[in-house]
Amino acid sequence: MKYKIKIAAVLVVTIGSASGQMVSSHAPTSAAAATTTSFPEASKAVKAEADASALQVTGKTVVKVNGAELTDRDLLREMFALFPYAKLHGGFPKKQEKEIRRGALQMIIFEELVYQEAVRRKMTIAPARIAKEEHNFKSQFASQEEFNTYLNTELGGSEAKLKQQIKRSLMIDAMLKQEVDAKAVVTLAEARSYYEKNPKAFQHGETFALQTISIIPPDKASESVLADAHKKAETILAQAKATKNYGQFGLLAEKVSEDDYRVNMGDRKVVAAEKLPPEVVKVAQKMKAGEVSGLIPLGTAWTIIRVNAHTPPGKATFAAVKARLMSDMQKEKYEQLRVGLDKRLHQNAQIQEM
Numbered sequence: 001m002k003y004k005i006k007i008a009a010v011l012v013v014t015i016g017s018a019s020g021q022m023v024s025s026h027a028p029t030s031a032a033a034a035t036t037t038s039f040p041e042a043s044k045a046v047k048a049e050a051d052a053s054a055l056q057v058t059g060k061t062v063v064k065v066n067g068a069e070l071t072d073r074d075l076l077r078e079m080f081a082l083f084p085y086a087k088l089h090g091g092f093p094k095k096q097e098k099e100i101r102r103g104a105l106q107m108i109i110f111e112e113l114v115y116q117e118a119v120r121r122k123m124t125i126a127p128a129r130i131a132k133e134e135h136n137f138k139s140q141f142a143s144q145e146e147f148n149t150y151l152n153t154e155l156g157g158s159e160a161k162l163k164q165q166i167k168r169s170l171m172i173d174a175m176l177k178q179e180v181d182a183k184a185v186v187t188l189a190e191a192r193s194y195y196e197k198n199p200k201a202f203q204h205g206e207t208f209a210l211q212t213i214s215i216i217p218p219d220k221a222s223e224s225v226l227a228d229a230h231k232k233a234e235t236i237l238a239q240a241k242a243t244k245n246y247g248q249f250g251l252l253a254e255k256v257s258e259d260d261y262r263v264n265m266g267d268r269k270v271v272a273a274e275k276l277p278p279e280v281v282k283v284a285q286k287m288k289a290g291e292v293s294g295l296i297p298l299g300t301a302w303t304i305i306r307v308n309a310h311t312p313p314g315k316a317t318f319a320a321v322k323a324r325l326m327s328d329m330q331k332e333k334y335e336q337l338r339v340g341l342d343k344r345l346h347q348n349a350q351i352q353e354m
Helices: 031-036 040-051 072-082 094-120 127-138 144-155 159-184 188-197 223-241 246-256 260-264 278-284 318-347
Strands: 061-065 068-071 207-215 267-272 296-298 301-311 351-353
Touching (some): 072 094, 094 159, 144 159, 207 246, 207 260, 223 246, 246 260, 246 301
Antiparallel strands (some): 061 068, 061 351, 207 267, 207 301
16 A cells, blocks of 8 residues: 655666667665665666666656656656566567556656645655665665766766655655555444445355265266166265265265366365255255265266355355455555545646657
8 A cells, every 4th residue: 555665766777878778777786685675666676677678768858747857767667667577578568568658657747746746845854764765775786886886877976866866755755645645544433334334245145165076977878877877876975975074085086086176186165056056055055064965966967065164145244354345445545545636736737748
């Protein structure tokens, strides 16, 4: 739920002077280093940028947001955030590239609008917080020399620009916490109210967890073949009745059953009653968990079932659905708030795509 600070806005794509292709900024030397930073997205962005070798950036402006210029570098970083496995696909998939680009463009515009609103509200970030995040960011580099190379290449050697980028990310985060995260909290009372007002959403049908052993004669079998199949089924039934648990029944199913579930110890997992033959449901409803049925005729076939669990139709309790319900409600509320904020910020914005 929490909005992730995109310090990837600081990690810039470097252009090789000879090839004109994108090469990596300096990535962390180990996965451990990446996970200890306060900005894990940074490491992912750098890694993705390093992996894609055929994409070019020029630093040209792709969109102006109330006069602020966002470049193809900003756009590409966000595209990698949306599709971080570009190398595995030889770059961005052609059929999805336009959609990825459009989504990335919308996101960098949204972030810039959020930042500008934070500035308008005169939101502040404590210098100590900025210093801490700057330290975390620098720790991703293998050496001071490596960091200096990055700084000179990407930010003209200006640590002030680095601090500003970090401050910008923190302001975006603070703004979204205030306008989205804090307002998206769902209380227990709200969840219970939804549960009580929407009873149908929590109704469930009858289900059975079953194992089966089936004896299936060939199509158009003669009377004598059918009789032999019945005798075989009765012999197997005696063996099934002698099993003491799930495992023993399952091993027997693997040896003698003729249905497709024999390879999985006869286990059909949880099945809705309406998806089972009525003959099976009628028998299963009278059984307790762990019991083995008699022979159940299904056409010319014979089936033996072991009931592992039976859940009658009914309504899930609030206690059972509370955690998932609150999570789902919060996600929906969060997205509604984020979309609403985006819409409000766009109302009077001057946005010019290049």
